[in-house]
Amino acid sequence: MKTHLRLSYNSPVILTYVAICAVFLIINEITGGWFNAMFLVCYGHPNWLDPLTYLRLFTYAFGHSGVSHLTGNMIMMLLVGPIVEEKYGSWNLVIMIGVTALAGGLLNAIFFDTGVIGASGIVFMLIILSAFTNMRKGEIPLTLILVTAIYLGQEIYDGLFTNDNISHFGHIEGGVSGLGFGIWYHKKVFEMKS
Numbered sequence: 001m002k003t004h005l006r007l008s009y010n011s012p013v014i015l016t017y018v019a020i021c022a023v024f025l026i027i028n029e030i031t032g033g034w035f036n037a038m039f040l041v042c043y044g045h046p047n048w049l050d051p052l053t054y055l056r057l058f059t060y061a062f063g064h065s066g067v068s069h070l071t072g073n074m075i076m077m078l079l080v081g082p083i084v085e086e087k088y089g090s091w092n093l094v095i096m097i098g099v100t101a102l103a104g105g106l107l108n109a110i111f112f113d114t115g116v117i118g119a120s121g122i123v124f125m126l127i128i129l130s131a132f133t134n135m136r137k138g139e140i141p142l143t144l145i146l147v148t149a150i151y152l153g154q155e156i157y158d159g160l161f162t163n164d165n166i167s168h169f170g171h172i173e174g175g176v177s178g179l180g181f182g183i184w185y186h187k188k189v190f191e192m193k194s
């Protein structure tokens with residue numbers, strides 16, 4: 001008996017996110033950078049009377065500066081995102097992405113002079129959340145501690161000692177968001193099981 005294989009849209013939130021990012025990059029390339037500048041870059045100390053400021057607090061997480069920026073983020077997102085989406089659920093992941101994007105956008109707008117663009121904060125939220133996936137009551141996975149320590153330590157070091165036009169603060173915010181969501185989710189789940 002022949003088995004027919006079919007494609008599965010196995011991770012709707014992650015796959016849709018990746019598709020939107022790719023479409024936005026194509027539009028930006030066609031418009032010569034205008035699309036990013038107008039709709040996707042979350043500027044530091046913005047004009048709060050401009051309605052686009054509030055849109056950019058979220059949309060910056062869908063924009064990328066070029067193909068290498070996009071592919072770097074999307075490869076990591078496609079590797080860890082489906083695991084996280086399966087564990088926490090699609091709607092929960094949408095909320096976590098939205099909250100993480102908003103927190104990163106607000107922090108950048110309030111405290112920094114530079115613009116920020118890209119899904120790196122979301123990617124690092126997913127990386128930290130993925131380390132929680134096999135957590136059991138009364139245990140803290142060593143992988144969670146190591147991933148968090150290595151990741152946050154590297155970002156803090158790079159943020160203090162390198163000038164590379166990368167938003168290390170945005171990465172840290174994404175990692176801290178993932179840590180917070182993971183702790184909150186597992187605490188809630190373990191309380192329900194008790």
